Amino acid sequence: MSCTRGVGMIVFTYPGQGSQFSGMGTSWLNHPSWELIEEASDATKVDLADLLLNADDDLLRETQNAQLATFVLSMLILDAVERLGLDSTGHAGHSLGEYSALTASGALDFFDAARLVNIRGNAMKNAIEENPGTMAAVLGLPEADVENLCAEIDGEVWVANYNSPGQLVIAGTNSALEKASDLAREMGAKKVTRLSVAGAFHTPLMNSARTELLEAIESTDIRPPSGIVVANVDGMAHENPETWRALLSAQLCSPVRWTQSLGTLLSMNFSTFIEIGPGKVLTGLTKRTEPNTKRLNVNEPNDLDQLLDLIAPTSSTENDSGLGHEGEHLFSTDRLVVSPSAGLFKPERNLEIGQKISNGELIGHVGNIEIHSPFSGELMGWIAVTEERLAASQPIAWLRVT
The missing domain is CATH 3.40.366.10 (Malonyl-Coenzyme A Acyl Carrier Protein, domain 2)
Incomplete structure (x- = not known):
């Protein structure tokens, strides 16, 4: 789904x-x-x-x-x-x-x-062993300012992560990063924090x-x-x-x-x-x-x-996105058992709709792979049919958990 x-x-x-x-x-x-x-x-x-x-x-x-x-x-x-x-x-x-x-x-x-x-x-x-370096998070400076300060430093230091507005990570050699960190503080960075890493990743x-x-x-x-x-x-x-x-x-x-x-x-x-x-x-x-x-x-x-x-909220009223529950609806007490791999599906013959299924119980095979239910609950229906060729992660059965 x-x-x-x-x-x-x-x-x-x-x-x-x-x-x-x-x-x-x-x-x-x-x-x-x-x-x-x-x-x-x-x-x-x-x-x-x-x-x-x-x-x-x-x-x-x-x-x-x-x-x-x-x-x-x-x-x-x-x-x-x-x-x-x-x-x-x-x-x-x-x-x-x-x-x-x-x-x-x-x-x-x-x-x-x-x-x-x-x-x-x-x-x-x-x-890292060939080119040691490290990284530091810079908070509170615009992207352009951090890019410019890296360019001004006499050494190897670059912006490594644009994580969110006002939160960037710089990386480079230890000496260049120290200079860049000091300059960032001088430019008004709210915080400059050295990260606990041994390499200048993404540089x-x-x-x-x-x-x-x-x-x-x-x-x-x-x-x-x-x-x-x-x-x-x-x-x-x-x-x-x-x-x-x-x-x-x-x-x-x-x-x-x-x-x-x-x-x-x-x-x-x-x-x-x-x-x-x-x-x-x-x-x-x-x-x-x-x-x-x-x-x-x-x-x-x-x-x-x-x-x-x-x-899948259980409320029958319209949710806060303004969308109604049209079509298929999976309640929070319902679970789908899905196929772990591709292959032909064969259900266990003795299972019937409405039957109680135990956690770990064998419910069928996909190819030579046994399918065990990861939940306990009531078998509400089969989604796959016998001898259907399934793709990996395709739903097989619908259980209402107890």
Whole structure:
């Protein structure tokens, strides 16, 4: 079910490095979507379960770990959202989150994306060792002033992130960044905060990582995305796979134009922003950029009920967007079981409409894959029919949870 009813057009946003925290996968351990962890571990040869459950803050802060853990958890949460039968026609990711957005839109396969993210993180780690640097957030100065002060500094420093009006991030060598930070304060910045990172991300100091990543991107299958995906490099939506290859490569050495990306989405009438992944950084940036949006961050299983309440309010009256509940309506007590992969569907023969289904009960097969209900409830109806060829994430059955 496309998330457009009652709250305007909905876009899913995906966080980047810096949103990770120790134990961030713990609340998802017993959720059916946890099965993605094994696939990601196979793709990267990294123990993702250990990284998401046991890694301390210092280990997670290492760029190769932070990126991979954040991407995989974002995709796990997206899978949990899709199991409810919800999707979006718009996607945007901040820095690393762009890989999440492309995967969510179908442009990248999950296995390939996990492999690329792993290569990206390790390439950036190597670039940091070759060209050490750091970053600082600058609050309270216009974009032009921050751009000008970077140009005035005798050294290597650039604007790395346009996060929201009055909130930019600069990056460069340690000495140049210190000079730029002092100048920003002299120019009236409300606050200049050094970030706890060891690299000058999204600057020319990442050029060696770009070269290494480009080789991997060129050998990866990229398809036209389904729906809108807005790029960091120019803040515009793109469809051509070859364009996305160039954008993913250029992104490492180019600033993240998040303010412009949000502006593009708002101009397309997206008005509800759902952050899919750890933390709520992007939710805060959206509020700063356009306070009159609806916003929600989904990073724990308990947030799924809040999402359903936002997407499908149970009131029979018209909601505050002025739209009535025409057509299909999914109540907050209802859930859709969706297919985890493509294949022919066969339901379990002994299941009947109105029957009580237990959490984890086998309800059918898609190909050779068993489909277990992620909820307990009453079987209200079959959406897929026997021997129907399903696509991944296509709804199978409708349950009313108890």
